[in-house]
Amino acid sequence: DQQVKQNSPSLSVQEGRISILNCDYTNSMFDYFLWYKKYPAEGPTFLISISSIKDKNEDGRFTVFLNKSAKHLSLHIVPSQPGDSAVYFCAASAPGDYKLSFGAGTTVTVRA
Amino acid sequence: DAGVIQSPRHEVTEMGQEVTLRCKPISGHNSLFWYRQTMMRGLELLIYFNNNVPIDDSGMPEDRFSAKMPNASFSTLKIQPSEPRDSAVYFCASSLGYGMGGYTFGSGTRLTVV
Numbered sequence: 117d118q119q120v121k122q123n124s125p126s127l128s129v130q131e132g133r134i135s136i137l138n139c140d141y142t143n144s145m146f147d148y149f150l151w152y153k154k155y156p157a158e159g160p161t162f163l164i165s166i167s168s169i170k171d172k173n174e175d176g177r178f179t180v181f182l183n184k185s186a187k188h189l190s191l192h193i194v195p196s197q198p199g200d201s202a203v204y205f206c207a208a209s210a211p212g213d214y215k216l217s218f219g220a221g222t223t224v225t226v227r228a
Numbered sequence: 229d230a231g232v233i234q235s236p237r238h239e240v241t242e243m244g245q246e247v248t249l250r251c252k253p254i255s256g257h258n259s260l261f262w263y264r265q266t267m268m269r270g271l272e273l274l275i276y277f278n279n280n281v282p283i284d285d286s287g288m289p290e291d292r293f294s295a296k297m298p299n300a301s302f303s304t305l306k307i308q309p310s311e312p313r314d315s316a317v318y319f320c321a322s323s324l325g326y327g328m329g330g331y332t333f334g335s336g337t338r339l340t341v342v
Contacts, residue, residue: 118269150330159232159319159333160271205271207330214259214278214323216331220270 119143120208122219130227135193137222139206142187146208150216151180151191154203163204164191196226232334234320240340246308249337252301253322261331262295262305263319271319277303310341 121140129135137151147168152160166173166180166189173180179192193200206219233252241247253260261276275285277297285295292311297303307314317338321331 122270152330152333157335159321159335161333162330165330215261215273215276215284217273218263218271220268 118217118220119146120206120217120219122206122222124222125220126223126225128225128227129196131198132195135191135196135200135224135226137191137193137204137206137224139189139191139219140187141189141208141217143208143210143217144187145210146217147211148209149180149182149189150207151178152205152207152218154205154221160203160205193224196224198226198228200224201226232320232322232332234318234334234337236337237335238338238340240342241310243311243341244309245341246306247310247314247339247341249305249318249320249339251303251305251320251334253303253320254332255301257322257324257332258300259323260297260303261321261323262303263321263333265317265319265336274305274318307339310339312341315340 119142150165151163153163154160164175164178166182171182182189203221203223205221207216209216235250259278262274263271265271274287275295280297295305317336319336321333323331
């Protein structure tokens, strides 16, 4: 049973525009959320995270928003660049739990 | 630091054969995870170790799968006997622990069972 869901398998966006990736979770115990980025033939790499005590975290072009009441988070990439073309995974963990539960991923393609 | 090192990068084997995947975590990391990536299910956690002790193996699909961590610098994931449905990319990851910025993943082993 997937506790973290990314319902959009793919997203295509023009260079310079905003990319918005969505993620929903079902486990109300989750209190730490992360986004990973994965290029072909490489392992996922950590991108940005947010704790449940916050509703927004920003790092350069990347911003993650958390809506706890809706059990929803999103990743905004502004502006999108060709190098952002990758698979993005949403992940979450519960307090004191070392393991992360991942979504199925969203493939982002940035068009020049 | 060379990061998390996995070997082999690619493995092609015949159904019924034994397959062993290897992982060297980042020195000092006390947690190690084995994940499997498939198109249908994304990244699935198979098993994780904390301080070399298996903590949760509920994701291991069948008794054909086993994992060991004999010391802090080495882990193996074994499939015996392998089946075509085991074909996937297997990732190893390590971390310092909860909330420490997440995991560091290896580059993965692409397993093909024919």
